[in-house]
Amino acid sequence: MFTKLSRVEKVYSKDNEEMLRNEAAERAEMDFVSAELRGKEIGKAERKKMQALETAKTLLDMGLSFAHIFDLTTG
Structure with a gap:
């Protein structure tokens, strides 16, 4: 009986370790995706800022005043 219980415990232990490894891998993947989304x-935002600049x-080169550009761009 103890031998059988020992085998069951070893299987459970291996399954538990595998589960923990899988959870760690899933967390790492979610962290990577989250960081990638933040980067995007x-x-x-940077592209939008560059477009505004x-x-x-261009409006300054066309001779518009700062006040007029401000009015046009801040809507």
């Missing part, structure tokens, strides 16, 4: 959001520069 930051990149999107390019638009303002």
Whole structure:
């Protein structure tokens, strides 16, 4: 009986270790995806900022005043 119980305990222990490894791998993957999404959001905000600066520069080159550009770009 103790031998059988010992075998069951070893199987349970291996299953538990495997479960913990799988959970750790899933957490790592979720962290990676989350970081990737944050990077895309930051990149999107930076692109939007660069577009706004390019638009303002173009409007300045066209001779518009700062006040007029401000009114046009802040809506």
